[in-house]
Amino acid sequence: MMNRHMNNLFDSERTLFTDNWYTIVGLARKLAIRGGHLVGTLRSNRKCNPKNVITTSLNRGQIFGMVSDDVITVLKWKDKRNVLMLSTKHGIETTNIGQRQKLVAIIDYNAAKSFIDVSDQRASYSSAVRKALKWYQKVAVEALMGTTIVNSLFFIIKSMGKKHL
Structure with missing residues (x-):
C-alpha cells in the first residue's frame, strides 16, 4: 500500500522523516535504492539493527555509529538518555550548539518534526470527538x-507568509 502512495515521491531526492514506529532498516534500504532518503528515530529491538551500536554503553555527550555499504547510518547518542537514529542522508557529523556537540541528523529531524508536534498539540485543544461515540467512531x-482542520489552518497561514500563529 505504501508503494502505491509513494510512487510519485521515488526518484525525486525527497527525505522521509519518521518516528520510531515506522523507522526500519528495510524501508531505508528501499528508499535509498530509489533515490530517496529516510531520517528517523529507531527502536532498539528492530530486526537488522547493528547489535554493536545498540548494545554500546555511552557516557553523556558521546556518539557511536556505523555506516553500511549502502549508505545507511545507524547512530547512538547519549544526552540525558540514549537516542538511536537511522539516516540515509547524514553521516556521523556533529555541529556546535552552545557549548556542546549535537548530531546534524538530530537537528534536521527536530526541525522537520516540529510542525507535526505543533499540529498534534493544536488538534488536542479542540477535539470534535463526543463521549457518546464508540471508540472506532x-x-x-x-x-x-x-487533523484536517488543524493542517488546513497551518496551510492557510503558511501561504499567507506568516511564520507563527
Missing part, C-alpha cells in the same frame, strides 16, 4: 476532522 472523526 471517535478515531474516524478525530482523524478526519481534527
Whole structure:
C-alpha cells in the first residue's frame, strides 16, 4: 500500500522523516535504492539493527555509529538518555550548539518534526470527538476532522507568509 502512495515521491531526492514506529532498516534500504532518503528515530529491538551500536554503553555527550555499504547510518547518542537514529542522508557529523556537540541528523529531524508536534498539540485543544461515540467512531472523526482542520489552518497561514500563529 505504501508503494502505491509513494510512487510519485521515488526518484525525486525527497527525505522521509519518521518516528520510531515506522523507522526500519528495510524501508531505508528501499528508499535509498530509489533515490530517496529516510531520517528517523529507531527502536532498539528492530530486526537488522547493528547489535554493536545498540548494545554500546555511552557516557553523556558521546556518539557511536556505523555506516553500511549502502549508505545507511545507524547512530547512538547519549544526552540525558540514549537516542538511536537511522539516516540515509547524514553521516556521523556533529555541529556546535552552545557549548556542546549535537548530531546534524538530530537537528534536521527536530526541525522537520516540529510542525507535526505543533499540529498534534493544536488538534488536542479542540477535539470534535463526543463521549457518546464508540471508540472506532471517535478515531474516524478525530482523524478526519481534527487533523484536517488543524493542517488546513497551518496551510492557510503558511501561504499567507506568516511564520507563527
